[in-house]
Amino acid sequence: MKQDGPLSHMIRQLSVLPGLGPRSARRAALTLISKKDDMMMPLIRALSEAAEQIVTCPVCGALDDTSPCRICSDPSRDQGLICVVATLTDLWAIERAGGFRGVYHVLGGVLSALDGIGPDNLSLDDLKTRVAENVPREVILALPATVDGQSTAHVVMDILGAHDIKVTRLAHGMPIGGELDYLDDGTILTAFQARG
Amino acid sequence: MKQDGPLSHMIRQLSVLPGLGPRSARRAALTLISKKDDMMMPLIRALSEAAEQIVTCPVCGALDDTSPCRICSDPSRDQGLICVVATLTDLWAIERAGGFRGVYHVLGGVLSALDGIGPDNLSLDDLKTRVAENVPREVILALPATVDGQSTAHVVMDILGAHDIKVTRLAHGMPIGGELDYLDDGTILTAFQARG
Numbered sequence: 001m002k003q004d005g006p007l008s009h010m011i012r013q014l015s016v017l018p019g020l021g022p023r024s025a026r027r028a029a030l031t032l033i034s035k036k037d038d039m040m041m042p043l044i045r046a047l048s049e050a051a052e053q054i055v056t057c058p059v060c061g062a063l064d065d066t067s068p069c070r071i072c073s074d075p076s077r078d079q080g081l082i083c084v085v086a087t088l089t090d091l092w093a094i095e096r097a098g099g100f101r102g103v104y105h106v107l108g109g110v111l112s113a114l115d116g117i118g119p120d121n122l123s124l125d126d127l128k129t130r131v132a133e134n135v136p137r138e139v140i141l142a143l144p145a146t147v148d149g150q151s152t153a154h155v156v157m158d159i160l161g162a163h164d165i166k167v168t169r170l171a172h173g174m175p176i177g178g179e180l181d182y183l184d185d186g187t188i189l190t191a192f193q194a195r196g
Numbered sequence: 197m198k199q200d201g202p203l204s205h206m207i208r209q210l211s212v213l214p215g216l217g218p219r220s221a222r223r224a225a226l227t228l229i230s231k232k233d234d235m236m237m238p239l240i241r242a243l244s245e246a247a248e249q250i251v252t253c254p255v256c257g258a259l260d261d262t263s264p265c266r267i268c269s270d271p272s273r274d275q276g277l278i279c280v281v282a283t284l285t286d287l288w289a290i291e292r293a294g295g296f297r298g299v300y301h302v303l304g305g306v307l308s309a310l311d312g313i314g315p316d317n318l319s320l321d322d323l324k325t326r327v328a329e330n331v332p333r334e335v336i337l338a339l340p341a342t343v344d345g346q347s348t349a350h351v352v353m354d355i356l357g358a359h360d361i362k363v364t365r366l367a368h369g370m371p372i373g374g375e376l377d378y379l380d381d382g383t384i385l386t387a388f389q390a391r392g
Contacts (some may be wrong), residue, residue: 006261010246013239018227019220020213026285028213032243033259034280044207044243047228050206051236054229063229065202089222 007033060128061106061123062088071095071103078102080137084127084156086110086144094142104142105130110144110152119155128159138166145172225270245273246376255326257302257319258284267299275299276333280352282306282340290338298336301326306340307349315351324355334362347361 007029015025026121032040047059056062057069071077081102085091091104106124131139139160144148153169160167175185183191203225211221225305228236253265260266267273277298281287287300303318309360327335332386335356349365356363369387379387 004240004243004251007245007259010242013235013242016235017224017239018218019216019224024215026288028215029246030284031214031290033246033322036247039209040243044240044247046206046209047236047243048200050202050229051226051232051240053202063203063226088226091224110217146352 015188049141060104061126063109076101079134080130081140082136083140083142085142086149086152090142090144102138107143107152107156110146110148111155112148121182122152124155124159127156130172131163131165135163136165138168141167143167148195217293229312231373257304257322258300272297274385275330277336278327278332278334282345282348283330286338286340294332298334303339303348303352306342307347307351308344312392320351323352327356327359327361331359332361334364337363337365339365 010032011022011025011029014020014028015022017025020028030042032043032091053065054063055065055067057064057072059068059072060105062069066073078101082105083091083094083100083102084105084107085094086107086109088106091106094104099195105123105127107124107127109117109122111119111122121179139156141153141156143153153162157167171194172187174180174187178187206283209222210216211218214222220253225260228239235318245320249261250259250380251261251263251269253260253263255268256271258265258267262269274297278301279287279290279296279298280301280303281290282303284302287302289294289301301323303320303323305313305318306311306386307315307318336351337349337352339349339352353363367390368383369390370376370383376384
């Protein structure tokens with residue numbers, strides 16, 4: 001394989017995707033080329049279409065092909081109830097679960113000294129402006145139950161503290177269908193303390 | 197996320213790649229869109245270029261942007277020495293190792309009753325025609341050391357049996373740098389029997 005040929009170039013571009021390394025990128029490239037009409041051309045079309053049409057919602061920071069996004073512009077969603085999430089995948093997880101009828105604010109990650117993510121890398125200022133312009137009734141912090149997630153939650157609470165907003169967090173406890181024997185000690189302890 | 201929007205369409209197309217499932221496809225899609233100029237546009241360009249330029253070599257079955265491929269058309273490679281491999285990734289592995297100066301024949305897989313891959317799915321007929329037209333001095337069977345790989349090797353040997361060709365196989369034994377304690381019994385036994 002020529003090192004600067006189209007095949008190795010394609011493999012290099014695929015291998016930087018999260019979840020794909022050099023070996024799986026080679027395998028993916030071969031599969032794509034051997035199924036040019038069934039896989040490769042549809043992928044190229046889908047990527048080009050997405051690159052052209054998808055924009056960041058100026059209100060909540062989610063991605064959609066409309067601006068503001070479908071959720072922010074949906075009149076049936078409660079604009080007084082904002083759920084703060086770290087990433088868009090977390091937003092999707094909540095939407096898949098169903099049941100939440102408020103709107104979101106996507107921070108774009110959590111604070112992480114290790115990864116060099118500070119307050120300026122997250123959409124904290126946008127959240128500050130957003131709640132100042134239109135004070136919500138309640139803000140739900142749906143941030144990861146990790147050290148970084150919880151320190152991010154503290155920073156968000158500081159921002160919200162300037163207003164009279166009810167701030168809640170997702171409950172901790174046993175996952176539905178979870179077996180005690182397979183749960184970590186922290187979760188069991190929390191579930192005991194929050195029993196009711 | 198709208199189920200038929202460009203974002204979900206892109207994720208669906210990514211998730212059919214080997215090595216990516218729905219979850220990693222979502223993560224890859226988000227990374228691509230957040231790095232549109234650095235990752236997404238170069239990937240689209242690389243894929244389009246590859247789709248346009250890469251062809252299957254009519255001689256050996258490898259992929260390249262020239263036809264015949266660079267290896268088949270290289271006058272310094274020994275056309276009388278053919279190395280039969282299952283896949284293009286195996287060819288690349290041998291090229292990375294260096295040292296082999298012959299040419300290849302890419303079968304496109306190995307026989308597998310489980311995966312429904314029969315003789316007609318491999319380029320066995322091409323090999324038959326190729327060796328009949330230009331009888332090589334030696335054919336090296338560099339097929340996987342699995343049951344399917346070895347039954348494929350037998351079929352290839354049947355094809356070659358019609359001509360006076362020296363047929364060899366890759367040696368089995370300890371990998372360089374391998375420790376006995378971490379090797380499987382079959383490899384140790386083979387290495388003992390082939391000692392010298």
